[in-house]
Amino acid sequence: MLAASTTRAVPRLAISVMPLENRLDVIRGLAVRAERLDYEAFLVPETWSYDAHALLAAIARETERITLGPAVVNTWSRSPGMIAMGAATLAALSRGRSLLGLGAGSSQLAEGLHDQVFEHPAERLRQTVIQVRALLRGERVPLTAAPAARPLKLNLPLDYEIPIWIAALGQQTIRLAGEHADGWLPFLVPLSTLPDRIQQLRDSAARHGRGPSAITIAPSVPVAVAEEPEDARRIAEWFVAFYVVSMGDIYRDQLAAAGFRDEVRAILDANSTPRAAIVPPSAQRLLDELTIHGTPDAVRGQFERWYNAGADTIGLLLAPQLTPAQLELTLDTFAPNQRDFRRAAA
DSSP states (O other): OOSSOTTSOOOSEEEEEOTTOOOHHHHHHHHHHHHHTTOSEEEEOOSSSSOHHHHHHHHHTTOSSSEEEESOEETTSSOHHHHHHHHHHHHHHTTTOBOEEEEOOOHHHHHHTSOOOOOOHHHHHHHHHHHHHHHHTTOOOOOSSSTTSOOOOOOSOOOSOOOEEEEOOSHHHHHHHHHHOSEEOOBSOOGGGHHHHHHHHHHHHHHTTOOGGGSEEOOEEEEEEOSSHHHHHHHHHHHHHHHHHHSTHHHHHHHIIIIIHHHHHHHHHHTOSTTOOOOOGGGHHHHHHHOEEEOHHHHHTTHHHHHHTTOSOEEEEEOTTOOHHHHHHHHHHHOTTTOOOSOOOO
């Protein structure tokens, strides 16, 4: 459940922008258009650009129905108290149509921007989730660093339930999501490995007395749509090459451990020149497992693979700096009000 209302459906198709998209007018326009086309959620990351809660608060004034959420806020950028305050404020301004995405972040983000030592990220994420959840329930925060202090609670009317979605890739954080999350936000998880990850998540949930329907499975999937297949492939190649080559070890290590070591090596070798953005033919399998790409007619048929693998929601992750025509084509291709791409409810 995304909010207090039990009549609001869990979102099945969402639009998301990636960190390198920093055109404020484009982001706001995407949210408005996504609502007009009946997408059910609009998600923005918080990395080294805009404050996600402030941006979504502005978008809440321009929209009426669409669910809004940061996906994700990392645990190094602010205290659990500030995270809870931001989430509660967004819920109030949007009248309950919000969620909160949390993640452990990366060493580059924690240390290079927030000047925080990146250590024990899974434990930090666990503690943050516990404290934020307590505050959003109207409880006093369970203190750990200053246990002798008088614990406070939010001085706000908490009229809405705010789902907490956790971005998790490793076994520790997937177990954490099974224990505490309302939703799981996997990113760059190969499609063929998604069912096993979901089973890990549900095994953890079961150990804590939670049923399989307690957690929304919401993979974020890079999407590339163009009238010509070669143009769509170039966008998809950029996505995969960027995250494998330019984002440190986190994604390449996860992909290698998932059985794609040769493909990762091939991508690294092919991108020795800066900004090459090449996925060679030997790594085609990885490109197909990580992205949805092709012409409008071709990509529409790719959704069922993700739903069949266990996804409840698909977050369409848009490449940065697309032209207005490219953005319009992508949103219109998958528009829920034009055609139902969602599997029937179980």
